[in-house]
Amino acid sequence: MKHLLSIHDLSVEQALDILDTAAQLEGLTSGAVKKLPTLRGRTVVNLFFEDSTRTRLSFESAAKRLSADVTNFTAKGSSVSKGESLKDTAQTLQAMGADAIVIRHPASGAANRLAESGWVSSAIINAGDGTHEHPTQALLDAFTIRKHFGPTMRDFSSLKVAIVGDILHSRVARSNIALLQMLGAKVTVIAPPTLIPLGIEEWGAPFSYDFDSELEEFDVVMMLRVQLERMNESFFPNGREYSRGYGLDESRLARLKPGAIVMHPGPMNRGLEISAASADSIRSVVVEQVANGVLVRMAVLYQLLGGPDLNSTGGTQ
Amino acid sequence: MSTTHEILLKSVTLPDGSTSDLLIRDGKIAEISSTLPTAGEVIECVGLRVLPGFVDLHTHLREPGKENAETVLTGSQAAVRGGYTALSAMANTNPVADTAGVVEQVWRLGIEAGLCEVFPIGAVSEGLEGVKLAEIGAMANSAAKVRIFSDDGKCVSDALLMRRALEYVKSFDGVIAQHAQEPRLTENAQMNEGPVASELGLAGWPAVAEESIIARDILLAHSVGSRLHICHLSTKGSVEIVRWAKSQGMAVTAEVTPHHLILTDEAARSYDPIYKVNPPLRTQADVDALRAGLADGTIDIVATDHAPHPGEDKDCEWASAALGMVGLETAFSIVYTTMVESGLMSWQRLIEVMSVKPAEIGGYANQGQEISIGSIANLTIVDPKAERVIDRNDLFSKGKNTPFHGSHLRGDVVHTIFRGKVVLRDQEMTGVVHE
Ligand SMILES: [Zn+2]
Numbered sequence: 001m002k003h004l005l006s007i008h009d010l011s012v013e014q015a016l017d018i019l020d021t022a023a024q025l026e027g028l029t030s031g032a033v034k035k036l037p038t039l040r041g042r043t044v045v046n047l048f049f050e051d052s053t054r055t056r057l058s059f060e061s062a063a064k065r066l067s068a069d070v071t072n073f074t075a076k077g078s079s080v081s082k083g084e085s086l087k088d089t090a091q092t093l094q095a096m097g098a099d100a101i102v103i104r105h106p107a108s109g110a111a112n113r114l115a116e117s118g119w120v121s122s123a124i125i126n127a128g129d130g131t132h133e134h135p136t137q138a139l140l141d142a143f144t145i146r147k148h149f150g151p152t153m154r155d156f157s158s159l160k161v162a163i164v165g166d167i168l169h170s171r172v173a174r175s176n177i178a179l180l181q182m183l184g185a186k187v188t189v190i191a192p193p194t195l196i197p198l199g200i201e202e203w204g205a206p207f208s209y210d211f212d213s214e215l216e217e218f219d220v221v222m223m224l225r226v227q228l229e230r231m232n233e234s235f236f237p238n239g240r241e242y243s244r245g246y247g248l249d250e251s252r253l254a255r256l257k258p259g260a261i262v263m264h265p266g267p268m269n270r271g272l273e274i275s276a277a278s279a280d281s282i283r284s285v286v287v288e289q290v291a292n293g294v295l296v297r298m299a300v301l302y303q304l305l306g307g308p309d310l311n312s313t314g315g316t317q
Numbered sequence: 318m319s320t321t322h323e324i325l326l327k328s329v330t331l332p333d334g335s336t337s338d339l340l341i342r343d344g345k346i347a348e349i350s351s352t353l354p355t356a357g358e359v360i361e362c363v364g365l366r367v368l369p370g371f372v373d374l375h376t377h378l379r380e381p382g383k384e385n386a387e388t389v390l391t392g393s394q395a396a397v398r399g400g401y402t403a404l405s406a407m408a409n410t411n412p413v414a415d416t417a418g419v420v421e422q423v424w425r426l427g428i429e430a431g432l433c434e435v436f437p438i439g440a441v442s443e444g445l446e447g448v449k450l451a452e453i454g455a456m457a458n459s460a461a462k463v464r465i466f467s468d469d470g471k472c473v474s475d476a477l478l479m480r481r482a483l484e485y486v487k488s489f490d491g492v493i494a495q496h497a498q499e500p501r502l503t504e505n506a507q508m509n510e511g512p513v514a515s516e517l518g519l520a521g522w523p524a525v526a527e528e529s530i531i532a533r534d535i536l537l538a539h540s541v542g543s544r545l546h547i548c549h550l551s552t553k554g555s556v557e558i559v560r561w562a563k564s565q566g567m568a569v570t571a572e573v574t575p576h577h578l579i580l581t582d583e584a585a586r587s588y589d590p591i592y593k594v595n596p597p598l599r600t601q602a603d604v605d606a607l608r609a610g611l612a613d614g615t616i617d618i619v620a621t622d623h624a625p626h627p628g629e630d631k632d633c634e635w636a637s638a639a640l641g642m643v644g645l646e647t648a649f650s651i652v653y654t655t656m657v658e659s660g661l662m663s664w665q666r667l668i669e670v671m672s673v674k675p676a677e678i679g680g681y682a683n684q685g686q687e688i689s690i691g692s693i694a695n696l697t698i699v700d701p702k703a704e705r706v707i708d709r710n711d712l713f714s715k716g717k718n719t720p721f722h723g724s725h726l727r728g729d730v731v732h733t734i735f736r737g738k739v740v741l742r743d744q745e746m747t748g749v750v751h752e
Pocket of ligand 1: 469470471496548549595596
């Protein structure tokens with residue numbers, strides 16, 4: 001594995017390997033030892049063309065816990081900057097000796113371009129590209145699910161997962177649908193018709209416009225962030241109507257089956273796609289997701305940069 | 318100078334499939350006979366076919382304003398390499414070709430280049446803004462005698478403005494060439510709407526955005542008794558609408574680009590913006606419908622939509638990249654490979670769609686003439702057996718943005734003759750300029 005651009009690039013074995021590695025890293029760093037020497041001398045660059053402090057911090061702390069040198073490069077402004085600058089910036093980072101570039105960009109496919117255009121030879125990790133994919137988010141979500149339903153689970157086929165919200169514009173949904181189905185889970189996509197992508201039939205996941213019809217059957221309910229600007233583009237009339245149809249409020253929360261968990265990639269719009277009570281309930285694993293994000297990103301960096309065997313190097317600091 | 322200038326095409330295959338010698342004298346076809354005595358410049362043409370020079374109704378020459386992308390001269394060279402003896406320069410230059418001054422400038426640059434005829438297309442609306450009619454009459458009456466008007470690159474989306482434009486050009490038998498793209502349905506659109514776009518997370522460009530405008534404009538043109546030409550048809554639904562209109566006897570003509578005859582939206586999976594184009598690459602079902610439509614006459618012509626861009630405009634991520642691809646130098650090979658060699662259409666039909674019919678739509682009297690004695694010698698000579706591997710570095714166009722780099726195609730242009738002078742010989746410019 002040279003890059004991590006899309007969940008579709010991973011085999012089931014590779015995906016499980018990342019999850020296993022993350023679990024192993026958790027064991028190695030849970031005690032007094034917080035830091036491993038594994039990537040000492042390697043340079044990881046966070047190249048962020050979009051504001052996302054939480055994702056950047058997650059990658060940063062993952063790299064630091066593996067003793068890599070971290071450089072943050074945040075492009076000014078969050079608008080799509082002229083492509084030339086992506087190329088120029090990447091080449092500058094390469095010249096600075098970036099072993100891995102973690103890229104967040106508003107344009108779908110930006111990570112693919114970086115990896116495949118020949119501009120740089122660094123390993124590329126997609127930290128979210130436009131409305132395409134966010135593979136490490138899906139991996140951390142799978143890791144979180146595993147912790148709740150079986151830490152060594154290699155087959156998710158006993159699980160029913162609902163992914164609810166703005167599927168059309170969601171890179172989190174694309175990566176999660178691909179990964180969870182690959183691992184065997186039964187994924188149902190729930191959204192108003194305007195936010196369901198055309199041709200979703202080919203993704204293999206059934207979709208529904210009705211959040212309530214099978215609510216009691218889901219083991220995992222994953223709520224997606226909805227941007228309020230969407231109502232100005234007539235995807236739905238207003239926030240109130242959206243919440244009524246697709247928000248996880250207290251009454252829907254109460255109908256979930258015992259043991260079901262509620263996930264959200266953050267940042268949450270409390271009161272829109274998820275009520276405050278749902279977000280803070282015992283079913284919510286949102287805070288765990290954040291912690292698990294660091295572990296999974298450590299695992300990805302470790303695998304891409306080819307660190308030495310974890311068992312032989314662990315825990316000496 | 319009163320010396321006669323003669324060119325002898327030795328053993329050339331004529332459009333009817335027979336082999337003959339063909340003598341050109343002083344710009345016209347003088348004799349066609351099984352053997353003619355050697356005279357003037359002799360070109361051995363065994364195995365080669367002579368066709369009327371191709372005529373492109375849709376070329377972006379970028380001059381004035383973006384001479385780093387293309388000039389009238391380099392575009393003319395690309396045209397000649399592709400077997401074209403006439404091209405039509407789209408109006409979306411800077412300044413826009415919306416006045417007599419700009420169209421005359423482009424027209425004169427074409428004459429100075431002297432490699433093929435360059436017919437300027439005038440803008441429909443001032444500044445391509447879709448609000449107010451451009452000086453259509455002044456452009457029609459200028460030295461450039463503009464007959465085709467188009468806001469190409471943008472759609473004339475205002476129904477009233479479109480209606481007025483269609484009516485207005487009737488006085489001089491002009492035609493409006495519509496770039497059919499409903500603007501609201503394609504805001505921020507990146508590629509064909511469908512499963513591939515959904516998977517790639519690129520905003521969809523729905524087929525209905527094209528089809529709804531075509532349907533509207535066919536009805537508008539019919540209601541006011543005008544002629545409508547539809548640029549770059551790209552969807553199956555568009556073909557069906559035009560087929561219906563023609564069955565009703567409505568005066569509509571349509572074009573298809575070479576790239577829409579061969580590429581599909583699957584190409585976007587690479588995220589390489591070399592495949593980013595307007596209208597977008599569609600599905601295989603659309604490609605099949607376009608091929609069938611071109612073969613059965615629903616689609617009248619092939620037009621390149623040659624759209625050169627400097628390298629940096631494509632050397633970036635998809636969303637930031639410019640729309641368009643170059644096409645003049647590969648058009649024949651693609652049309653031949655996809656349509657003739659595949660058995661979908663005849664040589665005669667290729668001549669119609671690449672030369673005769675575009676000349677007729679544009680009113681280009683010296684173009685698309687039959688290969689017979691007395692005709693003006695605007696000719697292209699092609700090798701149907703050539704095995705061609707496209708190399709972008711071989712292009713004469715300043716734009717190297719071909720999606721066919723590395724592609725294997727069948728058939729190639731070998732020589733081009735413009736007004737009785739060899740302007741392309743053995744795929745090289747001869748340096749001859751028609752004064
Ligand atoms: Zn156009």
